[in-house]
Amino acid sequence: MRKKLARWKSQYISKGGRITLIRSTLANMPIYFMSMLSMPRKVRLRLERIQREFLWGGGALERKIHLVNWRFAMEREAFWKQVIRGKYGEEQRGWSSKEARGETHGVGLWKTLKKEWEVVKSRLVFVVGNEKRIKFWKDIWCGDEPLCVSFPSLFALAVSKDAWVKDVWRCNEGGGSWSPLFSRPFNDWELEEVCSFFVALNRKQIQQGVDDRVIWRETNCGKFSVKSLYKSLVSGHPISFPSSAIWKVTVQPRVSFFGWEATWGKALTLDQLQRRGWALANRCYLCQRHEESIDHILLHCEKVRTLWVLLYSMFGVQWVLSATVKETFSGWNGSFVGKKRKDVWKASPLCLFWTVWKTRNKVAFEEEELSIQRLKASFVYFLWSKTKRSIKDGPSTLVDFVGWVASRYGCG
Structure with a gap:
């Protein structure tokens, strides 16, 4: 496994690509013989470590200080x-x-x-x-x-x-x-x-x-x-992990992977960097008013709220934002939007999170000036490009897509 994965430079491959490569190496392992012979515990732990190091690009997501x-x-x-x-x-x-x-x-x-x-x-x-x-x-x-x-x-x-x-x-x-x-x-x-x-x-x-x-x-x-x-x-208020809302959606694996990271609170926002020992100021790159955390940057930032308002108005629904990313995924039930629009609705939070995160990184590392209109346009285009194939006899252009989502014909 190490030889197969060593041929690839993990830092140049997206997280979704790394998952695919890990699965491909697992598929080539002698599963038949492993089903008859018990794998030694040390071997199993070593294989898990190799996969983990490759997935995270040479290190685990979190130092085990706990x-x-x-x-x-x-x-x-x-x-x-x-x-x-x-x-x-x-x-x-x-x-x-x-x-x-x-x-x-x-x-x-x-x-x-x-x-x-x-x-x-x-x-x-x-x-x-x-x-x-x-x-x-x-x-x-x-x-x-x-x-x-x-x-x-x-x-x-x-x-x-x-x-x-x-x-x-x-x-x-x-x-x-x-x-x-x-x-x-x-x-x-x-x-x-x-x-x-x-x-x-x-x-x-x-x-x-x-x-x-x-x-x-x-x-x-x-x-x-x-x-x-x-x-x-949290035994009094258990919330199961919303796996289906993240992985069973018609978006790219890297988008789902980021949603998974965000749900666990492991995306490298400024508060996470501080916890890992970086001495830096913590201020949201988008609103410049509050400290940056994953829940703030994806849900509660005043600049990002305009995207949520846009999303709800497109579907013609009234919605109250949850406190955390995990709660958002757990409560994202699309039964009321109709069968045809359900796939688009399910993909919406992942596409919104991805758009916000990409924009945040451009502002942080490329010093790009934030434009709310460009942010809205990027979100709608990304949502359309990732879901149009799942819409049977659906709109062929972006303008038609916006009208289709808002119309009663998308509720069938």
Whole structure:
């Protein structure tokens, strides 16, 4: 596969072309033998890496900085951890670094990661070993919440509210037992809660000769992933990925690919460049008034809104723009525009996004002056050129196309 793909210079091929070439190399692989013999995991991962590097032109779309905090807790002797600890310091128990301070220039990447630590921490479970790294009352290690939350009245009576788990455990011939210290004897009405408290404790015991460790509750394997964190944060409002609205449309693959990038929020707008460490000002190239993000440049920019108004007026519909590109694709249902116009309607957001992005790049890199009339004309022409073949007995000229979209004859 590497030899086949190496013949092509990926930086000179569009994203759609790269996808086609990757598929062609996959088609030439010995699928029949692979169906009988299990492919080694290392080989599979290597093939995926080769495809990924070719698709993105020599590098992944996003540097995987999101795993650093998790590895900080687990890889205790790694050299990279010593570097982070030397620069930022380490929290008392060693689960994370201290918060970065004093970063006034560029992007405080580590500072941003550290701010989200409390969000991550609430989804962790600690497994007790023989170290002093887990708080008896304040960490989640016995049940689904800290003991101070499960048993607040007992926590109020605790002698040491910051006690370590190891200090509360007493070793004996039978293995060991729990001996938390309280400030006074219990009253009769408190005994039921005390009983429940020790029943919960007795399900746990310290594992001698084993280090304290942490488990991520949102995955079956116990390892952290950004995907699982994202799902847990948006679980109340899940939005499925609108694949059919992006890939099953009569436009070029590169146009669909850009729509896919935009939906994931990975197009290289100015805010994305800042997140990747570029020190630059962030101002929309088109309106020059707001910060540039993918949702702003494609949906909410006042210059781009004129295109949306034009599109809705062409179809004679009233529509409210969604907040994000993903929500726009998810809600782009064209059943009300009629069968004949449906293909044009489905292709409209992709064609509009592509036109805006190309115009934005010309303004940014070629210093072309923005013209709203030229922007409108480019959009309508691009929409017509990409959908005219899907219209049976449809208009043959651009002027006829505009009239056909707006007329009742396109609603059949």
